Amino acid sequence: MNRLVLIGIIVAALVLVAVLWLIRSRRLQERHALFWIIGAIVIAVLGISEPALNAVSDALGIAYPPSALFLIVVAFLGLALLDAVITISKQTDRIRSLAQDVALLSEQVHAQSDADPHTTVRDPSSKPPER
Numbered sequence: 001m002n003r004l005v006l007i008g009i010i011v012a013a014l015v016l017v018a019v020l021w022l023i024r025s026r027r028l029q030e031r032h033a034l035f036w037i038i039g040a041i042v043i044a045v046l047g048i049s050e051p052a053l054n055a056v057s058d059a060l061g062i063a064y065p066p067s068a069l070f071l072i073v074v075a076f077l078g079l080a081l082l083d084a085v086i087t088i089s090k091q092t093d094r095i096r097s098l099a100q101d102v103a104l105l106s107e108q109v110h111a112q113s114d115a116d117p118h119t120t121v122r123d124p125s126s127k128p129p130e131r
Contacts, residue, residue: 004066005047008073012044035083039076046072 019036022028028036046053046069057068 002066005050005053005069008066008069009044009047011073012040012047016040016044032083035080039080043069043073043076 015036019028019033019040023030023033046056050065053065053069056072057063057065060068060071062068062071
């Protein structure tokens with residue numbers, strides 16, 4: 001077993017343990033966890049199984065099998081990064097939309113309170129009254 005392959009297996013095992021810990025502490029959603037678990041397992045299996053790694057490297061036309069493993073890891077990380085950027089973009093759009101909705105609702109509440117002087121409106125930035 002090559003040193004690079006051994007390092008790949010160790011890193012895959014560490015990623016698997018970290019993902020399981022993040023799931024357990026509810027800091028990682030299942031959708032993302034499944035992606036990382038599958039990636040870690042594929043990398044570990046390719047690192048452990050020399051014939052499988054040789055077959056993949058031959059299929060990719062790479063003469064040195066550990067380089068194929070490194071390429072797979074880089075491709076996996078690129079996909080993970082792309083998924084993260086897509087998620088951030090969606091969340092940014094959602095936050096912007098929610099902020100606009102809050103501003104419109106706040107304006108409506110203030111317009112109603114100006115029309116009816118007997119209505120009291122609590123300032124949303126202030127702390128709620130203690131009971």
